[in-house]
Amino acid sequence: MRIFGLLRGHVAEVAAVCALLLVQALCELSLPRYMSDIVNVGVVGAQAGNAAYLGHMALVMLGFCVGSLVAATLSGLVASRVAASVARDLRRDVFAKVMSFSPAEVNRFSQSSLITRCTNDVQQIQNLVVILLRMVMFAPVMGVVAVVQVVGTGGGLAWIVGAALLAVLGVVSVLFSLTMPRFRVMQSLVDRVNLLAREMLDGLMTIRAFGRQDHELARFDAASGDLRDAQLFVNRAMTLMMPLMMLVMNVATVAIVWFGSHGVAAGAMRAGDMMAFISYAMMIVMSFLIVSMVAVILPRAEVSVGRVQEVLSVEPAVRDPERPVAPAADAPRGRLVFDHVGFRYPDAEGDVVSDVSFATAPGKVTAIVGSTGSGKSTLVQLAPRLYDPTSGTVTLDGVDARQMSLADLRSRVGYVPQQGFLFSGTIRSNVAFGAAAAGEKDPRPDEGLLRAIDVAQAAELVAEKDDGLDAAIAQGGTNVSGGQRQRLAIARALATHPEVLVLDDSFSALDYATDARLRQALARECADIAVLVVAQRVATVMGADQIVVLDEGRVVGKGTHEELLRTCPEYLEIAKSQLSAAELGLEEGE
Numbered sequence: 001m002r003i004f005g006l007l008r009g010h011v012a013e014v015a016a017v018c019a020l021l022l023v024q025a026l027c028e029l030s031l032p033r034y035m036s037d038i039v040n041v042g043v044v045g046a047q048a049g050n051a052a053y054l055g056h057m058a059l060v061m062l063g064f065c066v067g068s069l070v071a072a073t074l075s076g077l078v079a080s081r082v083a084a085s086v087a088r089d090l091r092r093d094v095f096a097k098v099m100s101f102s103p104a105e106v107n108r109f110s111q112s113s114l115i116t117r118c119t120n121d122v123q124q125i126q127n128l129v130v131i132l133l134r135m136v137m138f139a140p141v142m143g144v145v146a147v148v149q150v151v152g153t154g155g156g157l158a159w160i161v162g163a164a165l166l167a168v169l170g171v172v173s174v175l176f177s178l179t180m181p182r183f184r185v186m187q188s189l190v191d192r193v194n195l196l197a198r199e200m201l202d203g204l205m206t207i208r209a210f211g212r213q214d215h216e217l218a219r220f221d222a223a224s225g226d227l228r229d230a231q232l233f234v235n236r237a238m239t240l241m242m243p244l245m246m247l248v249m250n251v252a253t254v255a256i257v258w259f260g261s262h263g264v265a266a267g268a269m270r271a272g273d274m275m276a277f278i279s280y281a282m283m284i285v286m287s288f289l290i291v292s293m294v295a296v297i298l299p300r301a302e303v304s305v306g307r308v309q310e311v312l313s314v315e316p317a318v319r320d321p322e323r324p325v326a327p328a329a330d331a332p333r334g335r336l337v338f339d340h341v342g343f344r345y346p347d348a349e350g351d352v353v354s355d356v357s358f359a360t361a362p363g364k365v366t367a368i369v370g371s372t373g374s375g376k377s378t379l380v381q382l383a384p385r386l387y388d389p390t391s392g393t394v395t396l397d398g399v400d401a402r403q404m405s406l407a408d409l410r411s412r413v414g415y416v417p418q419q420g421f422l423f424s425g426t427i428r429s430n431v432a433f434g435a436a437a438a439g440e441k442d443p444r445p446d447e448g449l450l451r452a453i454d455v456a457q458a459a460e461l462v463a464e465k466d467d468g469l470d471a472a473i474a475q476g477g478t479n480v481s482g483g484q485r486q487r488l489a490i491a492r493a494l495a496t497h498p499e500v501l502v503l504d505d506s507f508s509a510l511d512y513a514t515d516a517r518l519r520q521a522l523a524r525e526c527a528d529i530a531v532l533v534v535a536q537r538v539a540t541v542m543g544a545d546q547i548v549v550l551d552e553g554r555v556v557g558k559g560t561h562e563e564l565l566r567t568c569p570e571y572l573e574i575a576k577s578q579l580s581a582a583e584l585g586l587e588e589g590e
């Protein structure tokens with residue numbers, strides 16, 4: 001069972017729990033024997049009414065009770081510690097793994113399922129580790145010793161214990177055959193509730209804007225209701241368990257007293273032995289119950305272990321090479337070359353990008369334009385290796401990107417995604433985010449950050465905040481505008497001093513004037529950086545040194561704005577749809 005594998009790093013603690021449980025079991029198993037002696041000797045035997053004898057026996061029994069209590073408490077503490085450490089390690093491993101996933105791998109599980117696996121499933125495993133350590137080890141010890149005692153004092157009553165065990169087995173089998181199928185679906189129902197909750201929180205504004213609250217609430221209610229039904233069914237079935245078990249035990253006790261009293265009357269058994277027999281019989285039934293319950297619960301936790309291990313066993317498609325290669329010290333910097341690059345999303349039917357070739361150069365701006373869905377974002381995501389090309393190569397400064405260590409590559413390529421994302425914290429923590437990862441040790445760190453913010457045209461935003469760089473940013477950057485978010489995301493990339501700055505439609509929320517100022521500042525301040533910019537607006541790319549026109553993933557034109565207006569009908573069409581003939585410098589009707 002995979003769950004035992006999780007305990008591999010905790011051998012010493014597990015051994016300590018076993019030793020403590022053994023002490024607890026032996027203490028508890030001694031009590032019925034003393035009880036029997038008290039009845040046989042101190043109540044009806046030679047020492048009847050002897051206070052000294054009874055006091056001595058009571059003290060001994062108290063000693064065993066305290067011993068059992070201490071051992072049980074300590075074993076509980078150690079078991080909980082082990083379970084909590086196992087859970088923490090699993091959460092860390094899952095999280096670290098997910099950090100290495102490409103978007104395709106995240107989508108394979110869905111974000112909400114990854115969250116459930118990292119939290120709820122790990123919690124299930126933690127609970128089970130405690131049960132496993134405390135019950136599973138305790139029950140067999142108690143059961144075996146009790147059986148030995150029962151056989152010793154039996155007097156022909158052992159068959160009652162056998163019958164009680166069969167009854168326990170019957171109850172456990174029926175209850176679990178009813179509930180197991182529900183256990184299995186329960187985790188996927190938790191996934192679904194999380195998925196809907198996440199989707200609704202993300203789309204709250206859209207839901208409100210379209211007045212779809214009732215519809216969404218009904219959808220959530222349905223998923224939540226399915227989970228409630230599954231949980232209720234399981235819990236109802238489980239609440240039957242204890243009363244049924246008590247019934248089995250009480251019937252067994254009555255049967256022992258009934259048949260045992262005949263033995264006592266006939267002188268074949270002493271009253272105290274019968275009492276001890278009842279206690280041992282109950283211990284056997286209890287330990288059998290625990291073992292059979294755990295045997296059935298274990299597969300349930302295995303479902304959670306399986307779900308967690310499914311994440312851990314994914315081999316990310318984009319990973320560090322075994323022997324990373326760094327560009328030569330004298331190699332040209334900022335030369336990102338796409339050489340006959342093709343890309344197909346996993347499980348997609350066709351290529352999104354095919355046979356694309358172009359190169360960037362330091363101090364030059366390369367722009368990618370094309371109609372929506374033509375593959376522009378996909379193409380530039382290949383630069384920082386968010387995906388790897390399925391054909392052709394992407395090289396940076398003469399080295400295949402796949403040969404470079406991811407940290408090195410990503411410190412050289414500053415990538416600003418379409419949706420500039422900000423983390424909860426401050427403007428400073430957000431802008432310094434990438435620089436900190438690159439191990440930047442600027443003696444005057446604020447100056448570097450302020451310069452990046454200035455180039456990104458976000459200086460005004462910092463100036464108008466009372467706290468300046470320390471102004472708070474809410475989770476997801478929801479307390480700044482879309483355009484401010486984009487500018488801070490650009491500043492974050494600039495603060496790492498990249499060789500190549502990839503801007504994926506990062507000007508889309510900026511007004512024309514800010515867009516123009518930002519482009520001028522980039523050209524002025526970043527003379528050694530190669531800029532690769534995806535843009536929808538022709539006005540944004542008109543001044544680029546090279547424009548690559550994409551149509552359905554293929555390059556249909558390459559050149560400057562003027563060249564493309566003459567040679568590339570697709571570019572001309574896009575340009576005409578956005579700018580007047582006069583703005584394009586074309587004759588009317590051209």
Ligand SMILES: Nc1ncnc2c1ncn2[C@@H]1O[C@H](COP(=O)(O)OP(=O)(O)OP(=O)(O)O)[C@@H](O)[C@H]1O
Nearest residue numbers: 103345348352370371372373374375376377378379
């Ligand atoms: N994760 C994905 N899995 C499968 N297909 C995808 C994925 N992401 C994008 N696509 C598909 O790839 C194609 C290109 O998408 P991409 O986002 O690169 O286009 P784009 O030119 O940047 O579009 P836009 O200008 O609208 O942002 C689209 O047809 C899209 O449906």
